[in-house]
Amino acid sequence: MSLRVGLVGAGNMAGVHADAWATTPDRIVAVFDPDRERASKLAAESGAVVADDFESLAGMVDVVDICAPTHTHASYIAAAADARVDIVCEKPLARTAAEARDAVAVCEAAGVRLLVGHVVRFFPEYAAARDAVVAGDIGSVGVVRLDRSTYLPAGASSWFSDRSKSGGVVLDLMIHDVDYARWVAGDVERVYARSAGGGDHVLATLSHTNGAISHIQASWAYPMGSFRAAFEIAGSDGLIQRHVAVPFEASVEASDDVSDVPQPPSSSTESPYITEIRHFSSVLHGSGEPRVTADDGARAVAICDGIAESLMTNRAVEVGP
Amino acid sequence: MTRVGIVGLAHVHAAAYAAILTDLDDVELVGVSEPRPELRNGWTSSDVFDDIDALIRARVDAVIVCTQTNEHLAAVRHLADAGVDVLCEKPLATTVDDAREIVEVCDRAGVKLMTAFPMRFSPPLIEGAQWIDERRAGSVLAFMGTNNGRIPTDHAAWFADPVAAGGGAVMDHVVHLVDIMAWWLGAEPIEVYADINKVFHPEVLVETGGVVTITFDDGVIGTIDCSWSRPDNYPVWGGLTIETLGTEGVFAIDAFAERLEMWSRGTSTWVDWGHDPNRSMIEHFIGAVRGDHSLAVTGVDGLRATEVALGTYRSAIAGQPVEV
The missing domain is CATH 3.40.50.720 (NAD(P)-binding Rossmann-like Domain)
Structure with missing residues (x-):
């Protein structure tokens, strides 16, 4: 069918x-x-x-x-x-x-x-790290470091830069890692964040219910054309690192062929978007449960709301489920 | 000839400092003082005294304090009273009051006080400071720093003793990056937020994980991951990195990038081949003792970093940012 x-x-x-x-x-x-x-x-x-x-x-x-x-x-x-x-x-x-x-x-x-x-749940490197965590390879998760640093989406998709529409860098970009942090370290009860660069650069601390801590950097303030997505998961019995070479010079000239919407570096196998849509298709055909639930989607937005509130108030915000 | 001693053998750096002092021209390592026999036994690098006064009587111009952290103040008091210049291990103390008193007793006695922040003498970090001065990345907006390591209790159990060290990973690792950020910016930290935990090595009494956010008085923000999150089989003790975002660009520094990765006889390790910041730090201290130059790193720098480290605990308890 x-x-x-x-x-x-x-x-x-x-x-x-x-x-x-x-x-x-x-x-x-x-x-x-x-x-x-x-x-x-x-x-x-x-x-x-x-x-x-x-x-x-x-x-x-x-x-x-x-x-x-x-x-x-x-x-x-x-x-x-x-x-x-x-x-x-x-x-x-x-x-x-x-x-x-x-x-x-x-x-x-x-x-x-x-x-x-x-879609980050469908990136093979992120999925493999999560599998290792679930298998107990690194024990209990202690500190998760997540980094997604790129430039401001521009051109035809200018609604990104209208925070009332996109929710800014927190809701559009950081949410990837907020969801991933929940996936590997469980739900989040408290958040604190600070921003720089007119709000396009955000550093957030997530306190998970089980005591784990996630540190997330999300940035639209990095040089034109750059996109770094990196992570590290440290546990009581081990450490997982996704090394990404740092391709930045002190200053990078904007090049002419930069995509309007930053695209994360992808693996050499199938596009994670294809993996994701194929999975959704099979779920819709009645095969298995979705890797991302609707509640997961709502929790990620709720935590991002808390981060946005923390940025406004400079207070830690309770976001408990 | 500058006569230098070491007070305390509790700190893991004492042996490396002794080797440097022995190697430097026009410097004599007069001896070390250490009251605990179990630390004194086996020390062959120099004369060893069982109390600090014996070392002072042996005539020292300057001393490096390598006791456990909560014993810094007593040692510095003795040394200041005797007119001896001091290079004190970090963090300066386990309380803000003690750290402040360390600065004050040295001020009153007119002796020099330097805090052991070797990263001030790390070539890539010095280059970072120059890049900031030259505005190579424009105006600084934010820092992201990591100072992660294995739990140091294999070297000395007191590093995880809440009384002797005043805490765990926070006391061990927050101060270096606070000092680097404050040095680079020429700004003062005014607020701290932190979450800490004890997932790594839950058998110890102190925190082993922590993520700290600092706001400086010029508006720059910075985060520090101070966790003892490197596993026991990590190739080396740990490392220090800092990434700087400015209005015009970004630069990242790994302070320990000058290394070989080596696999040998069933183990893997990293072999440092570059510059030794500890040696430059001690040379700078000796130069200041001789009056060649003033100190680039002072006790006030150590006091500031200690205040932030201790603010970390206040914030973690409050669950909110706190002023420092």
Whole structure:
């Protein structure tokens, strides 16, 4: 059986998802984007039709894949649940913790799947490290160091830099590592963060319920063209490091061929986005439980809300589940 | 000839300092004083006295204090009273009051007091200081620092003794990076937030993990991971790194990058081949004792770093940032 997929949004991430859906038994049948020209282009590439609005898209499909700007996620999720179609949603699940909680509740009530695109769980190096932790190779997790440092997304996707829409570097970038920290060290009860560079550079400390500590750097203030994603997990019986050479000079000139939206370095095997969408596809076909639950998506947003509050108040913020 | 002694053999650095003092021209290692027989036994690098006054009577111009941390103050008091210049191991003390008194007794006696911050003499970190002065990365926005290591109790159990060391990984490792950041910025730390834990080596009484966030009075922020998070089979004791983000760029420094990675007879280790900051630190101290130059690192620097380290505990207890 092939599921009919409707893409919501036709920007950078929708293109990545479209390529990934092409590797599944499922097919993209419709694309909706308020920018009809953009929708037409992606629809043509995918062999799909352009939907006039979200409601007509939802009427044509089994599952919607939301790749729209963050601040629009919650309303699309509610409308999809209303239409009783399953949902794949790019991270973050929603713009605020309250919206994210409502999104989970409305999907539960409607009996539809809500699969959140925390793609870092599908990066092979991050998954392998988590497997080693779960296998007990390093004992109890003590300190997790996570680093995601790049430049400010620009150009056509300028909604990223509108914090009211994207939630800024915390909700758009740091959330990857917030979710990963929960995945390897359990849930988080307290956060503290400080920012620099006009808020585009954030250093956060997460206190996990089990006593582990995560240190996360997320930055949109690094030199144009750079993207470093690195991690270290230290436990009572061992240490896991993902070494990444530091490719920075004291100053880096912006080059002309820099992507508008920073792309993390990927492995030489399949794209993690393909791994992710193939996994979501198989879950939607009834095979197994999702690697990322809707609650995981909501918790990550709630913790990011706490980090944003800490940045505003310079106080540690309780974010207990 | 400058006559130098070592007070205390509790600190792991005492042997390395003795070797440097023995090797330096125009310096005589007069001897060491150590009241504990179990530390004194086996010491063959110099004369050894069982109390500090005997060492002072043997006529020393200057002393390196390598006692356990909570005994620094008593030693420095003796030395200051005798007019002996002091290079004191870090952290300066286990309480802010003690650290302040160490600075004050030396001030009153008119003796020189240097804190043992060898990283001030690390070539890559000196280059980092120059880069900041030259604004190579623009204005500094933030630092991310790590000073991680194996638990040092194999060398000396008191490093994990809450009384003798005043704490664990925080007391051992926060002070170096605080001093580097303050030195580079020429700014003062004003606020500290920290979470600490005891996941690594839960058998000891002190914290073994910690992540600290510091705010400086010029608005720069910095984090320090001070954890004893290197496993027992890590190739070396640990290391120190600091990454600097500025308005115009970023640079990262591994202070111990000058090393070989070696696998030998079933073990792996790293072999340092570069500059020895301890030697430069001691040379600088001796030069100041001789009046060749003033001290680049003082007791006040040690006091400041100790205040931040101790603020770490206050913050961890409060669960909120605290002023320092």
